[in-house]
Amino acid sequence: MVNFQRCSSLQEELQEDVSDIDDESKDLGEGHPPPSPLSAIPPTARNQKQVLKRAHSDNMSDFGDINLNERSSVLVNNAFNFQGGPAGFPKKLIQCCPQCNHYQRKCSLISPCCGMVFGCRLCHDECDQLSPPIFNKDDSSDDDDGSQHIPRKIKVESGAVPRRGSMSSIMSSISAMGDDVHHTVDRFAIKEIICRECFTRQSSKTNECIKCKVVFGEYHCDVCNLWMSAEESPYHCEECGFCRVGGKDKFRHCKGCGMCIDVALFDEHNCKSGKYMANCPVCYEDLFSSRMLTHEMPCGHNIHWHCFNSLMSSDTRCPICKKTATHEDMTEVWAALADDIAMQPIPPEQARCVGIVCNDCEVREDDRRWHYLGVECRTCGSFNTSHNTKMTGEEAHEYMNRIEAGEES
Numbered sequence: 001m002v003n004f005q006r007c008s009s010l011q012e013e014l015q016e017d018v019s020d021i022d023d024e025s026k027d028l029g030e031g032h033p034p035p036s037p038l039s040a041i042p043p044t045a046r047n048q049k050q051v052l053k054r055a056h057s058d059n060m061s062d063f064g065d066i067n068l069n070e071r072s073s074v075l076v077n078n079a080f081n082f083q084g085g086p087a088g089f090p091k092k093l094i095q096c097c098p099q100c101n102h103y104q105r106k107c108s109l110i111s112p113c114c115g116m117v118f119g120c121r122l123c124h125d126e127c128d129q130l131s132p133p134i135f136n137k138d139d140s141s142d143d144d145d146g147s148q149h150i151p152r153k154i155k156v157e158s159g160a161v162p163r164r165g166s167m168s169s170i171m172s173s174i175s176a177m178g179d180d181v182h183h184t185v186d187r188f189a190i191k192e193i194i195c196r197e198c199f200t201r202q203s204s205k206t207n208e209c210i211k212c213k214v215v216f217g218e219y220h221c222d223v224c225n226l227w228m229s230a231e232e233s234p235y236h237c238e239e240c241g242f243c244r245v246g247g248k249d250k251f252r253h254c255k256g257c258g259m260c261i262d263v264a265l266f267d268e269h270n271c272k273s274g275k276y277m278a279n280c281p282v283c284y285e286d287l288f289s290s291r292m293l294t295h296e297m298p299c300g301h302n303i304h305w306h307c308f309n310s311l312m313s314s315d316t317r318c319p320i321c322k323k324t325a326t327h328e329d330m331t332e333v334w335a336a337l338a339d340d341i342a343m344q345p346i347p348p349e350q351a352r353c354v355g356i357v358c359n360d361c362e363v364r365e366d367d368r369r370w371h372y373l374g375v376e377c378r379t380c381g382s383f384n385t386s387h388n389t390k391m392t393g394e395e396a397h398e399y400m401n402r403i404e405a406g407e408e409s
Contacts (some may be wrong), residue, residue, distance in 0.1 A: 282307035
């Protein structure tokens with residue numbers, strides 16, 4: 001559920017009231033002390049401020065059906081108004097956004113989709129309390145009513161005009177939007193940022209604040225709108241279309257794979273078109289745009305390196321094709337498993353006669369004795385096999401004894 005917070009229009013009205021008080025105090029002359037700003041604020045505005053403050057502290061649980069003024073078009077963590085123009089107080093926008101643990105930088109992004117402020121695009125995409133998208137997905141097309149570039153929130157049946165509504169009616173319209181509320185930010189569409197030092201709103205095409213001159217990040221890419229530490233050696237790959245980490249001198253782009261490959265592995269890597277245009281088989285994150293290191297298994301499938309290490313603790317097979325996923329020689333492992341099977345024979349009443357398929361060499365065999373530790377492939381010696389049962393019990397035990405006696409003779 002989206003958390004609605006204090007409307008900035010009321011804050012603007014309060015500031016106007018305070019500024020008027022300051023102007024009046026100047027007219028009183030030096031002999032008259034200035035009145036208290038709080039006591040001079042009209043009771044209605046002061047009550048509104050207190051109600052909103054209590055509602056914000058309770059996460060808006062008591063907001064109920066308070067009617068919002070037509071000018072109440074901006075939330076505290078929203079940098080655009082209903083007309084798509086800049087709004088909100090930059091300092092409040094920074095204070096309301098969640099802390100970023102992904103990048104070391106001194107600026108925050110203004111999301112071009114929903115207007116919310118975040119430390120980075122990953123903070124936006126991971127947030128489960130996003131405001132609905134303000135603008136249409138295709139702002140370049142004209143609508144039938146001629147209301148081009150008009151935010152989706154204010155498109156109503158009576159025309160592109162804001163209307164009064166209760167908090168419950170707004171929540172109902174958000175629920176009707178469905179999956180449109182949950183979205184990801186386009187890193188290339190980001191236009192504005194806010195300096196975390198002086199809270200100045202400015203263009204994203206800079207690495208130095210236009211006011212306080214603070215440097216936002218050790219590394220800056222004005223294409224990807226990225227600011228980060230140089231510790232991970234980031235670089236922009238023109239072929240990939242965005243920034244990667246690891247050092248430009250240590251990676252080379254493969255046009256066949258469509259991916260940056262380690263120069264040490266480039267000449268011997270298994271080049272296959274589109275193999276990185278897939279999700280990790282463990283965590284299902286997109287491999288092509290992932291910030292995590294990837295690993296190519298012997299079968300040719302790719303996986304996140306940290307997912308691969310986690311997988312190897314419980315299973316040595318590829319999650320996709322079931323082939324052995326390690327580059328290490330498994331001869332000693334298979335030999336040790338064969339010794340364990342020889343020392344633990346299956347009782348006749350639990351015997352099975354099975355047919356097997358080797359997941360490594362893909363050879364099929366019939367009439368093999370089953371064991372719960374595995375069935376060995378006679379072609380490659382692997383125990384990475386799948387089986388289907390053909391006979392069970394003592395009948396299977398006697399049948400397998402005859403088969404094995406015939407093979408020995």
